[in-house]
Amino acid sequence: MSYQVFARKYRPRTFDDVLGQDHVVRTLRNAIAQNRLAHAYLFVGPRGTGKTSTARILAKALNCPGGPKADFDPDDDLCIEIAEGRSLDVLEIDGASNNGVDEVRQLRETVRFAPARGKFRIYYIDEVHMLSTAAFNALLKTLEEPPEHVKFIFATTEAHKVLPTILSRCQRFDLRPIPTETIAAHLMHIASNEGVKLDESAAWAIAKGADGGMRDAQSMLDQLVAFCGESISEANVLDVFGFTSRETVASLAAAILERDTARALSILQRESEAGRELSQLLGELIGGLRALLVAGISPTASAEGIAAPVWENLVRLAGSFPADRLLALIDHFAETEGRMRWSTNKRLHFELGLIKAIQSLGEVRINDLIKVLGGVADQLGTSPAPASPPAAESSPVAEIESPPEAPAEKKTTAVAFKPSTKASDLDAQFDALMADAPDAPPEPEPDPFPSAPPASSAPSTPATPPSPAPAAKPAEDDFYQDPLIRKALEIFEATIR
Numbered sequence: 001m002s003y004q005v006f007a008r009k010y011r012p013r014t015f016d017d018v019l020g021q022d023h024v025v026r027t028l029r030n031a032i033a034q035n036r037l038a039h040a041y042l043f044v045g046p047r048g049t050g051k052t053s054t055a056r057i058l059a060k061a062l063n064c065p066g067g068p069k070a071d072f073d074p075d076d077d078l079c080i081e082i083a084e085g086r087s088l089d090v091l092e093i094d095g096a097s098n099n100g101v102d103e104v105r106q107l108r109e110t111v112r113f114a115p116a117r118g119k120f121r122i123y124y125i126d127e128v129h130m131l132s133t134a135a136f137n138a139l140l141k142t143l144e145e146p147p148e149h150v151k152f153i154f155a156t157t158e159a160h161k162v163l164p165t166i167l168s169r170c171q172r173f174d175l176r177p178i179p180t181e182t183i184a185a186h187l188m189h190i191a192s193n194e195g196v197k198l199d200e201s202a203a204w205a206i207a208k209g210a211d212g213g214m215r216d217a218q219s220m221l222d223q224l225v226a227f228c229g230e231s232i233s234e235a236n237v238l239d240v241f242g243f244t245s246r247e248t249v250a251s252l253a254a255a256i257l258e259r260d261t262a263r264a265l266s267i268l269q270r271e272s273e274a275g276r277e278l279s280q281l282l283g284e285l286i287g288g289l290r291a292l293l294v295a296g297i298s299p300t301a302s303a304e305g306i307a308a309p310v311w312e313n314l315v316r317l318a319g320s321f322p323a324d325r326l327l328a329l330i331d332h333f334a335e336t337e338g339r340m341r342w343s344t345n346k347r348l349h350f351e352l353g354l355i356k357a358i359q360s361l362g363e364v365r366i367n368d369l370i371k372v373l374g375g376v377a378d379q380l381g382t383s384p385a386p387a388s389p390p391a392a393e394s395s396p397v398a399e400i401e402s403p404p405e406a407p408a409e410k411k412t413t414a415v416a417f418k419p420s421t422k423a424s425d426l427d428a429q430f431d432a433l434m435a436d437a438p439d440a441p442p443e444p445e446p447d448p449f450p451s452a453p454p455a456s457s458a459p460s461t462p463a464t465p466p467s468p469a470p471a472a473k474p475a476e477d478d479f480y481q482d483p484l485i486r487k488a489l490e491i492f493e494a495t496i497r
Helices: 022-033 051-063 077-084 101-110 133-144 180-194 200-210 214-228 234-241 246-257 261-273 278-297 308-319 323-341 346-361 366-382 423-436 476-480 483-491
Strands: 040-044 090-094 121-126 150-156 171-174
Touching (some): 022 051, 022 171, 040 051, 090 101, 200 246, 214 234, 246 261, 246 278, 246 308, 246 346, 261 346, 278 323, 323 346
Parallel strands (some): 040 150, 040 171, 090 121
């Protein structure tokens, strides 16, 4: 028997073998158990996430002996035919090469035929977004009202290119990128079955480089076995695929958080001279900073495959910066990544991005000023009012600066009070002022029997009434020497100018 690659040898055979797509598996299982089968399904997701495998498993569940049932025997003859793509009742069509109206017309003619062995005639169209608009329109009527023995299963990586009229006639299932931990664990399982010694750090590096695709990870492991033999280390993975080790990413992140520009540039130079992909290194760095940001909110966040002592040191360094600084770093490196994508000199833009990022950690931002001012305001609001100095030793609390008065001018005096920070302090000061105020002298009572002026012996002669004498001008200094006024000036620490 010829050699079979890992991606085909370890393809999922049942619903239990599908990894990382629990939401899809559960829905399909319940639909089969409750006999709520739709006539058209659409699987959407990135490459290598299990679209074709899930479609074949669904076809097995529908056409297995005694089906439809979710728990079928994958070793049954009919299930083996479906898995190998040679079943007469399950037709797999490549949408990229059969995307015209003529192919869809031929499909419509074969829809009328009953299934040969199974219960349903199933049409699986891969990369359905490659069909032309005319082919989509020719398929609409058959897709909306197919015969009872017909089921359609579509798969695509670009759902936005599928016509809305097609989407509305299908049950859509979005397959997600498979988590890195799940891929790494499955690679360890494959290596164990194949008798290959695979380090956990190497499995994590492969899973990280696969970017959520199980098929890509299996293909990389297959290539590493051919390169290394029966023992695979992380260094082998880095050398073959140009990936960056987790320790390097952690060292670069620590240099940035410690604001050590020379060390950060040295790490970048070493990786560049070793032939590492700088765009991949920057992406790993952004992922590490994002993990540190999440760790500041949730201590149970993933360490991204970094060793525990190194991760704890990074978390401690990141804890000395507020969350908005880490967000600014991530935004800054995201902009650098965009510039590197279209530049021929990626190292130059990466170096400039590192220098600017480290400088930004020491900048004073408007948020910092607001926090400082807020703290000062809180301290002023909670500090007690200063005690008033003794009258004998104080500098002139009620000092009057009055120039010589002119007859036609009125002197103006300004009194400056020290503002109080609390309304309760003002009330207490006012109560103390009123308690110390002297009682006003009682007004004289009018005499009920006024005495008549003595009669003059001389005859009264009319005379010009004398002009009233000018009233004595009260001294303004006497106003400010009033005990009540002086007490108010003393309590409020006022100054007369």
